[in-house]
Amino acid sequence: MRIAVSASIATDHLMTFGGKFSEQLVADQLENISLSFLVDELEMRRGGVACNISYALGRLGLNPVLVGAVGADFGEYRAWLDRHGVDTSQVLVSSTRHTARFVCTTDRDQNQLASFYPGAMSEARDIDLGAIVNHTGGLDLVLIGADDPQAMVLRSKECREKGIAFAADPSQQLAIMEGPDVRELIEGATYMFTNEYEAGLAQQKTGWSADEILDRVGTRITTLGGKGVRIERKGEPPVHVRSAAVREQVDPTGVGDAFRGGFLAALAWGESLERAAEVGNAVAVHALEVTGPQEYELTKESLLRRLTDSYGPESAAAVEGHL
Template identity: 30%
Template sequence: MTSPVLICGSVAFDTIAVFEGRFKDHILSDRIHALNVSFLVPSMRRDFGGCAGNIAYNLHLLGGKPVPVATIGEDATDYLDRFVKLGIDVGMMRVIPETLTAQCFITTDQDDNQISAFHPGAMERSAENDLTGQKAAWGIVAPDSKAGMIAHAKRLNAQGIPFIFDLGQAMPLFDGDDIKQMIDLAQVLCVNDYEASVVEQRTGQSIAQLAEKLQAVVVTRGGEGATLYTEGRDEHIDPVIPADVIDPTGCGDAHRAGLLYGLTLGWSWSHACRLGNLMGSIKIASRGPQNHAPSRAAISAQLHAQFGLHLP
């Protein structure tokens, strides 16, 4: 039986609308100073999202025990109900009165261009959600408000709970000193290849140098797999070819869930990363961050076929 994992990060709603034309045909370059446009969007959907929500969902698929640590608004009743029905512990999903849950509104056109607006809502008060006293084998500090990420990192460190620092979409909020502070508190750094280059630039240190201060650094590289830095060496982790490429939204979160589950099982870093790559490949074949629903047996079968590993 696996131990609880504290999943610190955002819980949000994603509203995606599809414009069946092209923005460039309606946004005139010589009229941008007085922009006033409207798009008819006959296709629209609302997804459950946010990094903590996505990671928790994927960890649940694997049979783990996610405990999402997030602040939500009064409009998140359906999100809470969904997680309760799935059997996910919602005890650390704190409702902030008179606020809305973080929400992203995305309009995309036929050329896959996007216009987005993000309302942080209750996420801005995530630092108030104190996880002190919670028991867990591992934790993760995923994108959230900057204050919340730093507060969660300090609390996890003070309690001796090892955790992953997942910079992700919070990258614009953290300068070099902030990143160094988080690395000093964490055991693992997870970034994609672009984020890795930004981290190197802002800290003035290579990923290999930063890995010397941590148990591991994992750099994901999309269809090229991942690179694992641990114990003074780096190792290429093979990608998993997905059944289809539909939507990359939430693939990084699915990867983190696989990595965390492997760590709670006591697997090697290499094997945990392989499970992470598999979970990312499963997610990309489905539209939306939490709409894929493979059985645990199906995941285990794919894991064995790809890497010769089994879920216990």
């Protein structure tokens, strides 16, 4: 199965300020703020939904096609993804904008000052999915994740027109998308991914009930955090898969993306939806136990061990031949 992942590509610049922001503010001068903070730490992390999901798929041997827009500063990040099994040949490089960037400073009380620069992400709407299909020789599934909202809707339309199966995964963009765009995005999706909050928000935005959404998509996958995953298909009872065993919770950033990578990889191997959720959960906790969404080591041995510990030896045996 050839999978393309169409979503955001970004880097995170995370800084730590040892003091308190509140101590730097003058109450009667808030309309004239001009502040500079000497920070103690700087972390630069690779991120973006498309890259996080593609990283997991690449580590599992799927060689996903990355679809998104970046700036000329993408070279080092591209090399990283290439080394980890991601096909970056179809990424659009902007001639005028930098790669999207999240810049955040956190003080000792965990208050944050942050900015997000979308940059080249706004050019994702200029990507021609048809050209990518021709170049790659065909796609079996396109995951449409959080990105430029116009690009997300366009990608969904292209998939329907070309008869390509797609997964709708609106994530945080649900909050800013209008109802008609959300309906357009998920209509006809083979899979729809949300967390529990987003599931309710999707109903509110579309004006459709849970059953009406299920009438329009093949399968709904709802992640429930530490409670696991719920899988729903029309006319069938819901399936609940408990979460995988966790040794230490370090950083939740990118955990949902890691789940999606593992889930889609197992589907590509021909495994059942329930087994796919088990693999997704097992990959997700790899990400949960480290700092950063692409800093975890995922090996055949570590995945099989986690599947065995979480779901029993039969789960590990079912996927061992695919690794």
